[in-house]
Amino acid sequence: MGHTYWEMAPKSTVPTTSGPVRGLVLDGMHRFLGIPYAAAPVGAHRWRPPAPQEGWRLPRDAFAYGSVCAQNNISYPGFGFSSNTEDCLYLNVYAPEGVDAGAKLPVMVWIPGGGLFIGGSNDHDPSALVKDGRVVFVSFNYRINVFGFFSHPAINAEDHEIGNYGIMDQQAALRWVRDNIAGFGGDPANVTIFGQSAGAISVWCHLMSPASAGLFHKAIVQSGGASPLVATRGTRDFEQTGLDLARDAGATRHTSEELRALQTSDLLAANLLPEGTFGAGKYEIGHTVDGSVLPEPMADLFTSGRFHQVPVINGTTRTEFHWFQGMLELSTGQPVPAESYGPILSQALTTLPDMLLGRSVSPDRFEDVAKTYRPEDYGSASEAMSAAIGDCGVISLGNQRVNRVLRRFVEDVYSYEFDAPHTATPWPPVSFPYGSAHTKDLQYLFPGFRGASGAPVPLEGEDLRLASTMVHYWSTFARHGTPNSPASQYPAWNRYDAVRDNAMLLTVPESREIENFGDRHHATFWDDVSGAAG
Incomplete structure (x- = not known):
């Protein structure tokens, strides 16, 4: 009779505040x-702040990922899973092989993206960061969709924090890291949170939330734009x-008891978009100003400097919106027709x-936008459309606007743009190249990343070198608060300067610093047509 790799692999046991956990030693980690x-946020715990996990006495096997949080797989390659369980508040810890308690390695906590309505942590391989970067890595699942972000008069009338349950979950995970990570070789006084897309928006929430104070010491924001x-x-x-959502899920009395008794599948179905459409859901969900977790609008907190002023790396990819344009085309089956552009x-x-979008454009300037972003200059109407929307404000130029505000309060701000347009992607093809979407x-950070439903594409040659560069910068920043290390083979990455508008261009064959980042995205033009200051 054969043995599973769980049975054959060496084991290690670490105490935690809930009880001992037993993990595997595999592949150098x-x-x-x-x-x-x-505790599982089910039954009476649905739409309440996360409650403490009941402890255990004997070692608990930690050999397999926990369930991802309830969501519909709506075929967004890179993010979506299929899950009908709300029992999903699990985290994962990776450490270099041989590291013992007390090693005080830097800790990197990954917050996965997915629009706050899909996604999970179970498809991110941290081996490069852990083994090459010598960090302790933590990832976790948190409530998303209608279970993570929900407002209803009956629930809001209860005596607890409301609305941002997914962010509260993240804070519970960060408190677990603070209280337990030393036993895994990590330093609870040197924690970097990082995330991409909705994970990046979550990082901004923690930068603004008083309840996140002291739970992290550095932040990396990937494609968070102007959130x-x-x-x-x-x-x-x-x-x-x-x-409205509860009604569509079958509620009639709208009491707290009835709402918490609704079937998970019925709530998911109530928020599902019709087939052939692209978007987050039928009903808008996301982080809100609840008065506690987010006490005020983030823009007010941010522009007045009332946020956790820690070192930050903040950047984007070169053609961010190509992914969204591609998903729209996959959903509808239609590229943008040139004659209707x-x-x-x-x-x-x-x-x-x-x-x-991020900024308003006067209708009398729409023609100017179309003339600036001509299909013949971009290869197709879809690419021109993507470039225009991507540059407009939130994503590409949003990064510039945010860095200018950050730099008023924080000295150690580092800007980047990722640009590796020719690497194959793990998503289905569309009518135009995804580029650096x-x-x-x-x-480049998580080897073989393919999301929940894409096909893995191994990196080769120059792309492997770029991956090594990014892992070095990210892990060095986690260790020291700067992406630079003495006698490094990698280009020096200078702090952001609003006058120079400088950024590290993460590209092949060699990364390099650039200036006048806004010129790459028509910043002056957009400031003109929107009447905004850059």
Whole structure:
């Protein structure tokens, strides 16, 4: 009879505040997977702050990932899973083989993305960061979709924090790291949080949240754009949304007891978009100003300097919106027709939400936008459309705007742009090249990253060298608060300077510093057509 690799692999046991956990020693790493960091948010715990996990006495096997949080797999390669379970508050710890308690290695805590409505931690291989960067790595799942972000009069009337349950989960995971990571060889006084897309937005939430004080010491924001400058509505402003969604899921009395008895699948189905459409869900969900976790709009906190002023790396990819444009094409089966480009672009500039657009453009300037972003200059109408929306404000130029505010309060701010356009992607092909699209950078930090439903694409040659560069910069920043190390073979990465508008261009064959980042994305033009200061 054969043996599983769990049975054959060496084991290691570490005490935690809940009880001892037993992990595997494989591929040069200690791996502890599926550790519960809070009680299952089911039944009476649905739509409440995370509660303490009940402890255990005997060693608990931590050999396999815990469940990802409830979500519909709506075929967004790079993010979505299929899950119908709300029992999902699990985290994973990786440490270099041979590291013992007390080693005080830097800790990197990854917050996965997915629009706050899909995604999970179970598809990120941290072996390069752990083994080459010599860090302790933590990832976790947190409540998303209607379970993680929800507002309803009956729930909001209860005596607990409301709305941002997914962010509260993340804070519970960070408290677990603070209290336990030393036993795995990590330094609780040197924790870097990092995330991409909605994970990056989550990082901004922690930078603004008083409840996250002292839980981290550095932050890396990947493709978070201008999210701390975008208007944040109050939790109670979404109570009608909660009423409508609950009604669609079968609620009639709208009591707390009835809401918590609704089937997981019915709540997911109530927020599902019709087939052939692209977006987060039928009803808007996301972080809100609840008065506690986020006490005020993030833009007010950010621009007044009332945030945790820690060292920050903040950057984007070169053609961020190509991923969104590609997913739209995969959803609808239609590229942007060249003959309809102008009207479609105008409609997008009118209707896209603030979280994607970021600034208002006067309708009498729509024609100027179409002339600046001509399809013949970009290869296709889809690529021109993507470039225009991507540059407009939140994603590419949003990074510039945010860095300028950051630099007023924080000395150690480092800006970057990722640009590796010719690497194959793990997603299905569309009518145009993805280039350096949103999420493209993840496979350079997490080897073989393919999301939940894509096909892995191994990196080779120059791309492997870029991956090594990024792992070095990220782990060095986690260790020292700067991406630079003495006698490094990698280019010096200077702090952001608003006058120089400098950024590290992470590219092949060699990364290098650039200046006038805004010129790459028509910053002066967008400031003109929107009447905004850059």
